[in-house]
Amino acid sequence: MRPSKVVAVVTVAAMAAAWGCSRTDERLGSEIGAPPAQFGGMDAEPDAEPDPRELIAYCPSNKCPPGWTTCPGSRFPCDVNLRVDPNNCGACGNACPTTSAGIFSCVEGTCGMTCPTSLFDCDGLVDNGCETSASNDLNCGACGNACPADKPCLLQDPSKPDVGCGCPPGKVNCAGCRDMTADDQHCGACDNQCDPTGGPGAPQYPNMVYGCSQSECGHARCKPYFQDCDSEKENGCETSIVTDDNCGGCGNVCPAGQHCYLNPENNEMPECLCAGDLTPCLRPYEGHSEAQCVDLKSDAKNCGACGVVCEAAASPWMRRDCDYGTCVSRCEENHADCNGNEADGCEIDTRSDPRNCGGCGIVCDAVAGQACVAGKCVVEPCDQLDAGEATR
DSSP: OOOOSSSOOEETGGGTTSTTOOOOOOOTTOOTTSOOOOOSGGGSOTTOOOOSOOOOEEEEOOSOOTTEEOOTTOSSTTOEETTTOTTSSSSTTOOOOOBTTBEEEEETTEEEEEOOTTEEOOSOOSTTOSOEETEETTEESSTTOOOOTTSOEEESSTTSOOEEESOOTTOEESSSEEOTTTOTTSSSSTTOOOOTTOSTTOOOOTTEEEEEETTEEEEEEEOTTEEOSSOOSTTOSOEESEETTEESSTTOOOOTTOEEEEETTTTTEEEEEOOTTOEEEEEEETTEEEEEEEOTTTOTTSSSSTTOOOOOOSSTTEEEEEETTEEEEEEOTTEEOOSOOGGGOSOEETTTOTTSSSSTTOOOOTTTTOOEETTEEOEEEOOHHHHHHHTO
16 A cells, blocks of 8 residues: 555654664764755866755655564454464464473564573473473483482482482482581481480580581580670570670671661571661571561652552553552553543553554554554555655
8 A cells, every 4th residue: 555645744854763764964064955065166176966865755644664563452453463473473373382391482473481580391292381390300401301210310419400310429318419518407317317416425515506416416516596606605695696785696796787687588598688778577496587678769668668568450451550658550661541530551562553653643644554662653665656745
């Protein structure tokens, strides 16, 4: 279809923000559309050839740019991007699969699958997703990495997801690889649990327990978050290391403006936290306080005060943000509330609506059937006839 001849020509300079069009005039000292500077006065060559770089006129277009199309279920022209739409990947109606063991996305018009942690797609079949566990003896940690019969695929450390064939040196397989020299649950042998009291007759000291050391139970040590800072055995582990003067260790003093808390992002280790404008939002943990350092001016889960949550918006395409300590409603990206009614949320998709293209009230040319793509009204170069008639 030809572009409409009843609309005004759009020049390059006016369409710098339009779909797919840009132009730079490289003539030094001249502006787009201005004649080049003349030198030499009356003796200048009168029949010099014109500069072949001409301005390109653009007209509204109803043609979809490459990669975009109108599908049977489309609401607006050219509103489907076949390169990234998982419901129309490469072609209208070609939906990417959905499985419980695979994450699918559309990349350059092709459905691709990524596997979650600890799962692999070893057979290459999309239909069954990521079918292989990372702890599989035939695919231990990677597809095709088979373990020998005497070294099954095991967690190398029960607290971490890393797997390998057999246990590393110094560890033994006890429902995972364990260090029997210091494991209170497997001390010297699998399932040999140490008595934290040390057994009958064992002396008791403040904040001390008995555990496994050198593959033997009965060794006294400090409870978590306590240390023996004065080296006096009789008063046990007398010092809490969750204080501003002994944060994480004896004599470790917190800088001014910070305080000692357990850090939930670092295995509950004591740390000096919350400098500057950050506020500690606390909760109890094993007799101490763990801290999440937040900015009360912008944290949607602690807006204006700890624990004040900006609840999810009930209206479509709307979210709740924390703005200087107050919960406010805002539109999601590429959407707008053009009717001012919060009940129906941000009802306009500004990427494809030709009546609100890129923003409320930005209207594409309806007579020409001009499409809105990625928030811009589509244009294409006018042919010479169209350009001539449009400027009359």
